[in-house]
Amino acid sequence: xxxxxxxxxxxxQGKRTVTALSDVTLSIPDGQMVAIQGPxxxxxxxxxxxxxxxxxxxxxxxxxGEANLSKLGDGKLGRIRAREISFxxxxxxxxxxxSAQDNVETALALxxxxxxxxxxxxxxxxxxxxxxxxxxHLPTELSGRQRQRVAIARALVKEPTVxxxxxxxxxxxxxxxxxxxxxxxxxxxxxxxTLIVVTHDTAVARRARRRLLIKKGVLTEGA
Amino acid sequence: MFVTxxxxxxxxxxKQTAIVAIGMALAIALVIIVxxxxxxxxxxQATVLGSxxxxxxxxxVNLTPTAPAxxxxxxxxxxxxxxxxxxxxxxxxxxxxxxxxxxxxGTFTFDQAALGTVSAVDNVSAAAATxxxxxxxFNGALPGSQTQGTPPAGGATPPDGGPDGAGGSxxxxxxxxxxxxxxxxxxVGPLSAVTLTDGRSLTSTDxxxxxxxxxxxxxxxxxxxxxxxxxxxxxxFTVVGLVTAATADADTAANVYxxxxxxxxxxxxxxxxxxxxxxxxxxxxxxxxxxxxxKALPAATVDTQADLASSVSGSLASASDLxxxxxxxxxxxxxxxxxxxxxxxxxxxxxxRRTREFGTLKAIGWSNGKIVRQVxxxxxxxxxxxxxxxxxxxxxxxxxxxLVAPTLTAGATSVxxxxxxxxxxxxxxxxxxxxxxxxxxxxxxxxxxxxxxxTASVILLAVGLAVLxxxxxxxxxxxxxxxxxxxxxxxxxx
Ligand SMILES: Nc1ncnc2c1ncn2[C@@H]1O[C@H](COP(=O)(O)OP(=O)(O)O)[C@@H](O)[C@H]1O
Ligand SMILES: [Mg+2]
Numbered sequence: 210x211x212x213x214x215x216x217x218x219x220x221x222q223g224k225r226t227v228t229a230l231s232d233v234t235l236s237i238p239d240g241q242m243v244a245i246q247g248p249x250x251x252x253x254x255x256x257x258x259x260x261x262x263x264x265x266x267x268x269x270x271x272x273x274g275e276a277n278l279s280k281l282g283d284g285k286l287g288r289i290r291a292r293e294i295s296f297x298x299x300x301x302x303x304x305x306x307x308s309a310q311d312n313v314e315t316a317l318a319l320x321x322x323x324x325x326x327x328x329x330x331x332x333x334x335x336x337x338x339x340x341x342x343x344x345x346h347l348p349t350e351l352s353g354r355q356r357q358r359v360a361i362a363r364a365l366v367k368e369p370t371v372x373x374x375x376x377x378x379x380x381x382x383x384x385x386x387x388x389x390x391x392x393x394x395x396x397x398x399x400x401x402x403t404l405i406v407v408t409h410d411t412a413v414a415r416r417a418r419r420r421l422l423i424k425k426g427v428l429t430e431g432a
Numbered sequence: 433m434f435v436t437x438x439x440x441x442x443x444x445x446x447k448q449t450a451i452v453a454i455g456m457a458l459a460i461a462l463v464i465i466v467x468x469x470x471x472x473x474x475x476x477q478a479t480v481l482g483s484x485x486x487x488x489x490x491x492x493v494n495l496t497p498t499a500p501a502x503x504x505x506x507x508x509x510x511x512x513x514x515x516x517x518x519x520x521x522x523x524x525x526x527x528x529x530x531x532x533x534x535x536x537x538g539t540f541t542f543d544q545a546a547l548g549t550v551s552a553v554d555n556v557s558a559a560a561a562t563x564x565x566x567x568x569x570f571n572g573a574l575p576g577s578q579t580q581g582t583p584p585a586g587g588a589t590p591p592d593g594g595p596d597g598a599g600g601s602x603x604x605x606x607x608x609x610x611x612x613x614x615x616x617x618x619x620v621g622p623l624s625a626v627t628l629t630d631g632r633s634l635t636s637t638d639x640x641x642x643x644x645x646x647x648x649x650x651x652x653x654x655x656x657x658x659x660x661x662x663x664x665x666x667x668x669f670t671v672v673g674l675v676t677a678a679t680a681d682a683d684t685a686a687n688v689y690x691x692x693x694x695x696x697x698x699x700x701x702x703x704x705x706x707x708x709x710x711x712x713x714x715x716x717x718x719x720x721x722x723x724x725x726x727k728a729l730p731a732a733t734v735d736t737q738a739d740l741a742s743s744v745s746g747s748l749a750s751a752s753d754l755x756x757x758x759x760x761x762x763x764x765x766x767x768x769x770x771x772x773x774x775x776x777x778x779x780x781x782x783x784x785r786r787t788r789e790f791g792t793l794k795a796i797g798w799s800n801g802k803i804v805r806q807v808x809x810x811x812x813x814x815x816x817x818x819x820x821x822x823x824x825x826x827x828x829x830x831x832x833x834x835l836v837a838p839t840l841t842a843g844a845t846s847v848x849x850x851x852x853x854x855x856x857x858x859x860x861x862x863x864x865x866x867x868x869x870x871x872x873x874x875x876x877x878x879x880x881x882x883x884x885x886x887t888a889s890v891i892l893l894a895v896g897l898a899v900l901x902x903x904x905x906x907x908x909x910x911x912x913x914x915x916x917x918x919x920x921x922x923x924x925x926x
Binding site for chain 1: 433434436437440441443444445788789791792793794795796797798799800802917918919
């Protein structure tokens, strides 16, 4: 359960102050699938950073369950991210020197999972996204769609409560886009997690029950 | 996981690893080579000084040459006096043979008490006295004096004169240098500058004994070997050993070494010495020891190794000047620092290039500490990797230097006693000794092959530098990585 009240985020850019989020108040119940839409520079990614405990707001409070994300220190936020929040990025963000298997394992490395169990779980996660036969491949040896599948496996392997995706299909063609969205939606249903997808693609947004629009830092509920 | 990441990272980013390692290697190789060459040059200088003035000698004390006093015991013209009863007569020819042992040319003797005075000076750890002498042997055959003086009655034909058949005479003059030294003093003085090649050296039990150690090249020319007998001032000495001086021209090198007391007795210079060799307790005491000796013995010339070192000339001197040259060191330090800088900067740029990677790991939940350790570990591996390469390059460079073995010439202008065998001809009977009043300047030159030694400390230094370089790059790179915001992972175009 997310509770955001009067969240404002400003960035200092030289002498100018950029307001990326302006007085955002929002509540997202657990297990909901939400799409965030809006023009480029509107503040989508900034909102996702707030939700993902990657950064603290300039003003206002963000609560995830019991945790006040706007007040906690870097270490505590890191531990919350490690256990509860997963990300899927537009450009996949795989570690280029690590194999698919090792990339997925990075998500478990900080959780004290024993190495044999870690390997099993990573392999299972990759199998569940259809890459059971690509465990040893490096990112450069995989196609864009396969890379995003590895990234999804990495996001799911730790069984998070929240999955945040920032333009997950932005670098993929239409056919692949649907394939990846099918996969994400299927996992959302299967695991009962909160799925928040940032997109400017209406086809992607239409899949969500709830749509939010953010323009110039101002959030409105969409139809 | 972390080890896998480290291994993959180093193997996967070969260019980055190579650049960091090469930077490190260059710095380390440079340090090794410079270190080895400079210690090689210093070693060469020490060799020259050691061979000329004796190993372990910090200070030498000689008597200042002054205007000669009447009856001075110093090596003046040699005189041979033959009385009527001297020699043996056979076949109407009188053979005379006389050996004299006296102070060498340009050598001034002084009272042995000076040794005690010097030893009593603060911070003198060892002092040894020597007496530099020349043994001159005169062999001659003269026509029999009786037969010449009083022809026998009866008109007998006068004898045919000497062996040359012309009524003349034949002389043979032989000279060699003799150094009297206290056999008990091994640490300091001339015998510490030689290497024993046969038999044994003189020991403290040899005091008062007629035993001698010969310079091996002299032994060869004189056809002498260990166990033979050599005549010094008409006294037979047993050869107990052969030694080789580092350079034949060395000031301290003599043809024959005998116990000091025996040398004094035979030369009639009882209680006299010509040089005191002094070793200071530590190199920092040398100036004080020198000053104190000069005060205690105002008439003496007190030379330190530094004075002696300044007398070293030739290409060795330029080499050692070069080594001492601040500018050279500075530029090398700058170069090494630049190489380190390359390693550090490329580590930092590596971190910058991996902004998204580290941001992603942070977003996934990796702690700052884990990421800093990752970067630091990578550098710490690259450091020794570069270190190993640097040591290899450095050793190769040293090997090349040692194979090429550049020869340095070294001249040491020393106030020297007359060289071996040079004594008699120059200052023959009746003639004025050339070295009298002013010591003979003998320039000893020697070729020193520069060898750059590899010592454990150099290698240790290199390993230390490698670790330090890796640590430095790791700490700086890690610090950079720790400051990356996890939100960077969301920047779509990195
Ligand atoms: N780290 C930052 N420093 C300065 N300005 C930023 C930073 N991140 C975002 N912004 C600004 O905040 C605004 C919102 O950006 P963002 O959230 O990335 O928009 P979106 O994801 O909708 O394109 C933009 O004007 C952007 O330039
Ligand atoms: Mg964005």
